Amino acid sequence: MYPHERSLVTRMKDRPFALIGVNSDPDLEQLRARCAEEKITWRSFWDESTEGPIATRWNISGWPTIFVIDHKGVIRERDVRDAALDSWVDRLVRAAEEEAEASGE
C-alpha cells in the first residue's frame, strides 16, 4: 500500500490533491517511528484504535477503507485501489483544475 500511496502523492505534487489518512494504530510513539521509516509524509487524523471515534462514526469495519472525495467535497467512489484509484484521481484532479482555470479567466 505505502509505495503506491507515496507515488500518488509525488505524482500529484502541486496539484489540487491531498491524501488524508485516518489512522487506527493504538501506539502513537510507534506510529510516528513507522511514519518516519516508511516516509509517510501525508497527514493523518490519529483515531487511537479501530474502535476510535472517527472509525466508529463512519462505520468502518475493514482496513484499509478508501473514500474518493472531489474538490467540492462530494463522495464519488469508495473502496477502489491501484489503477482504478489512479484513474479516479486523475479524472477528478483534471476536473478541479479545469474549473479553477475557467473561474480564473
Added chain:
Amino acid sequence: MRLAAALFLFAATALADEALDALEKLRQEHEAAVEEFYRPAREAHERGEKFQLDYDKHPNGAYAERYFAFARAHPKTEAAAQAYVAVLQTTRSEEMRRDATASLMRDHMESAALAGAVYWLADVPGALLKLSETSPHRNVRGLALFVMAEAAMEDEAEGAVALLREVKEKYADVPYYQEVTLGQKAAGCIFEIERLGLGMEAPDIEGKDVDGVAFKLSDYRGKVVVLDFWGDW
C-alpha cells in the same frame, strides 16, 4: 414417585454439567492447539524474522470435526448447542455448516449460544426473523435483528434504516463486539446509509494529526481528497 422424579432430574442435571465440562475441556485443548500452531511465527517475529505458516495445517479443521461429533453425541443439550456454534466458527465445510445450522434451528432456538451464530444463520431463510421474535434471550433477539438490517443495507436501504432504528430503540446497550454496542453499530450503519453514499457531501471530520495538531477534513475543500482509513498492521 416424586422422589424418583427428583432423582431423575438430579441425574439429568449432573449429566448436562458433565457434558458442558467435557466441551470446556475440548475447547481448552483446541485453544492450546491454535496457540501451538502460531508459536513458530510468534517466536520468529520476536527474533525479527519471518515465518511462513502452512494454513492447511491450522487445527480448526480437525476441531470442527470433533465439535460436530460431540454435538451429535449429546443431542438436544445446551452443550450440543454450544458445540454446533463452535462448528460454525471453525469449519470450512459447507456440508457441515448446513448440518450445524439445521440442528440449531430444529433443536436449539432457545439457546443463548445462538448469539455466536447469527452471521451464519443469515443464510438460512427465515432463521433470523424467527430468532429476533422468539428467542428468550434479549441479546440474541437484538443481534438477529441487527444482522437482518445489515443484510438489507445491500439492496433495500429504506427497510434497513427502519430495522436499524428498531435496534437502536430496543437493544442499544447490547454488546456487539468488545466495547462496541448494538446502539453504536446501528447508529454507524444509519450514518453510512444517510451520509456516506456516493454523490453525498462528505461529513466533516475534526481531529488531531499524528503530531497533535488539530485540523479538519473541510480544510482541504477545493482539492480532491483520497481519504484512507488505515493501520500499520
